[in-house]
C-alpha cells in the first residue's frame with residue numbers, strides 16, 4: 001500500500017516513531033492481504049501503537065467507511081496527535097485513544113488487529129500509561145521514543161502481553177497481523193499460538209540492514225464465519 005502523507009515537525013522526531021523499514025514491510029504484507037481482509041467484512045479494525053498513523057490510515061483508505069471503524073491505541077500521547085494529523089492530511093477517518101494496549105476493550109470485538117510492537121531486545125522494562133504520560137509532560141524528550149522500540153527480554157515484553165490477551169479480544173473470525181524480529185523468536189511464538197487455539201504463519205519476511213523482520217498472520221484455529 002502506498003504510504004500515506006505524514007508531516008513531522010522537528011520536535012516530533014524525538015517523541016514519535018517515524019515510519020521505517022518495519023512499517024513498510026507491514027504495509028506491503030497488508031497490501032497482499034487486502035482481499036482476505038475484505039472477505040471477512042471487518043467491523044472493527046484496531047492498530048496497537050499507530051505511532052505516525054501511516055499503517056492505520058493506509059488500511060482505513062482500503063476499508064469501506066460504512067462498514068469498518070478504524071481505531072488506534074497508543075501509549076504515547078504525541079503519537080495519538082500525530083495519528084489524528086495523518087488521518088486529517090489524508091482525509092481518512094480513524095479514531096485514536098491514548099491507552100495502554102487493549103485493556104479497555106470488550107471481549108471478542110476486534111475483527112482486524114495490527115501491531116508493530118517495540119521489538120528490540122533490551123534490559124529496559126516497559127512503563128505504565130501513567131508513567132508514560134508523566135515522562136511526556138516532564139519533557140524528557142527522547143525518553144518517550146525509547147518505548148517505541150525497547151521491547152525488554154527477547155524484545156517480547158509488550159508483544160507477550162498482547163498474545164496473552166488475544167483469546168479475550170479477537171473476534172471469532174478475527175485476523176491479527178504482527179510484526180516480529182528474528183530475535184523475538186517468531187517460530188516459538190507460532191508454536192505457542194498453535195498450542196493455544198490459534199494458528200499462525202509467517203506471510204512476509206525481509207532482511208534489512210542487520211534486521212530480519214517477519215510479518216505473522218494469526219487467527220483462531222476454529223473460526224466461525226459471518
Ligand SMILES: C[S@@+](CC[C@H](N)C(=O)[O-])C[C@H]1O[C@@H](n2cnc3c(N)ncnc32)[C@H](O)[C@@H]1O
Nearest residue numbers: 017023049050051074075076100101116117148
Ligand atoms: C515500533 S512503533 C510502531 C509505530 C507504527 N505503527 C509504525 O509501524 O511505524 C511502536 C508503537 O507502539 C506504541 N506502544 C508501545 N507500547 C505500547 C502500549 N503498551 N500500548 C499502546 N501503544 C504502545 C509506541 O508508542 C509506538 O507508537
